[in-house]
Amino acid sequence: AVISLGGTVVSASIKIAGDDFDEALVRYMRKKHNLLIGERTAEDIKIKIGSAYKRPEPDYMDVRGRNLVTGLPKTVKVSSEETEEALKEPTLQIVEAIHGVLERTPPELAADIADRGIVLTGGGSLLRGLEELISERTGINTMTAEDPMTAVAIGTGKYVEFLGGYKDEI
Missing domain, CATH: 3.30.420.40 (ATPase, nucleotide binding domain)
Structure with a gap:
């Protein structure tokens, strides 16, 4: 305004808020890594390494979730560059x-x-x-x-x- x-x-x-960022991260992790994560994990990613713009040095974070193929727990290393891609739409x-x-x-x-x-x-x-x-x-x-x-x-x-x-x- x-x-x-x-x-x-x-x-x-517009109806874009922090929850929309979290949902975008959940969708990205599912699509890109075949990893199911919860909203709390998505919020943690957003707070710790989330970025809307390219950073001089990327940050990384290990993200735990459930492998959508095997159904077993899985850990994936995610970068702030990936969060930029995930958050692009919102x-x-x-x-x-x-x-x-x-x-x-x-x-x-x-x-x-x-x-x-x-x-x-x-x-x-x-x-x-x-x-x-x-x-x-x-x-x-x-x-x-x-x-x-x-x-x-x-x-x-x-x-x-x-x-x-x-x-x-x-």
Whole structure:
């Protein structure tokens, strides 16, 4: 969303969140490695080595699951480069939504965004490389909020307080 003077100017809503990243990792492990993993394991992969953008040095992690061919336990070494491939679809949906919002943003606000940058919030913003991916695709500096997990709730609370100040004037 583009927010200015306490109001939303342009916004888009997509149903992509951390769980979608986890599901993408589960699908990738099944398809690429014939390995069935649970959501908890997928989340662990996402947190430890998950990446939306190529890293200078790849990270690796041993992932345990069930071999879909034999039905037996199996361990596979997975790289952060593989997570980038696995997460490509949901991360590109985020980038496309941001691009769409920027296209509908009034020119004067677009100039402000170009100067000040894009701020990411929410748990999904903690995915390594997401800032870099968005910056590369939009050409706009992108950063994650100081406390991305609570930034939206704190901002909403401040907005409610702001509106409360006008209650007496009505």
